[in-house]
Amino acid sequence: MNTQTTIDDGIFAEWPAHQAAVWGREPVKTRHRLHESPLLSFAALGDLIDAYPRQHYSLIHMGARGERRFWREGDLNGMKGADVIEWIANGRMWLNLRRVDEVDSRYADLLHLAYDAIAANAPGPKMTNTSMGILISSPNAQVYYHCDLPGQALWQIHGRKRILIYPNREPFLLPGSLEDIALFGVEVDLPYEEWFEKFAQSFELEPGDMAHWPLNAPHRVENFDMLNVSITSEHWSDEITRRHRVNVANGLLRHRLGWAPRSRGIAGPVYWAKAAMQSAMRRSSWVAKQRAGRRAVDFKLDPAHRGGVLDITPATT
Ligand SMILES: [Fe+2]
Structure with a gap:
């Protein structure tokens, strides 16, 4: 009997009976099959990079080891995708291909397959505005302690890494931090203490592992000593959108009126007042000014040296 299964038999290679009950409530690691897709082979990823629109990728170079939270943004310098992957394998950087599902419909199909499988296995609020990014990162690269606004999952495709996930509440995540991220649309430095590690859940991810965590739970990632490819x-959902509006509104109240809002409710008259207020104010020139010019491209890949980069005059993206 042929017992071999493929990605067409289902995205999840296993789904323990208890998993639906904790999905989205607790950090979870489970097995998937996305890494078996030919779309995620190194050859296919090289082709994808060859044609990737400039506005949809970020190339980040990390500072020397020991320099916390230092990175620069750069340009692929027109290099072939296969070479870009080799440069990353020999450098200290990561390439984030954002909105891959919008750039190439074959990846959108893969994403929809994955979310249909999640919805079937862990029924819950309808998930909307799904998106997929592909992260190609150097040996030993790390992503610092941060949190994200939408619901998220990390699917390991090539290489091995460790993800550490922390509780999505004080003192690990302060309401003001979440509001700033929601309001300004950028990552902020989340306050971090070494002792947070005592309260982290740590998962080692190898190809075919995926991690999912509660909304806004802070996390950080450490690559093992090898090239890594992961899907984010x-x-x-309706609830996540409402929470986001409250964060934006509370951030505006805090920054513009100097008022520290105490309610984080997502229903009732106060919620609707905040929803209307943030809708009117989030496009204001004040918000635009706070968001503008935060990152400039100041290096490009050096075609002459494997893994190398060249400094260029900064240009704001
Ligand atoms: Fe993240």
């Missing part, structure tokens, strides 16, 4: 997937 995101989704929204």
Whole structure:
């Protein structure tokens, strides 16, 4: 009997009976089959990079080891995708291909397959505005302690890494931090203490592992000593959208009126007042000014040296 299964038999290679009960409530690691897709082979990823629109990728170079939270943004310098992957394998950087599902419909099909499988296995609020990013990162690269606004999952495709996930509440995540991220649309430095590690859940991810965690739970990632490829997937729901509006509104109240809002409710008259207020104010020139010019491209890949980069005059993206 042929017992071999493929990605067409289902995205999840296993789904323990208890998993639906804790999905989205607790950090979870489970097995998937996305890494078996030919779309995620190194050859296919090289082709994808060859044609990737400039506005949809970020190339980040990390500072020397020991320099916390230092990174620069750069340009692929027109290099072939296969070479870009080799440069990353020999450098200290990561390439984030954002909105892959919008750039190439074959990846959108893969994303929809994955979210249909999640919805079937862990029924819950309807997930909308799904999106997929592909992260190609150097040996030993790390992503610092941060949190994200939408629901998220990390699907390991090539290489091995460790993800550490922390509780999505004080003192690990302060309401003001979440509001700033929601309001300004950028990552902020989340306050972090070494002792947070005592309260982290740590998962080692190898190809075919995926991690999912509660909304806004802070996390950080450490690559093992090898090239890594991971998919990050995101989704929204009615509840996540409401929480986001409250965060934006509370951030505006805090920054513009100097008032520290205490309610984080997502229903009732106060919620609707905040929803209307943030809708009117989030497009204001004040918000635009706070968001503008935060990151400039100041390096490009050096075609002459494997893994190398060249400094260029900064240009704001
Ligand atoms: Fe993240």
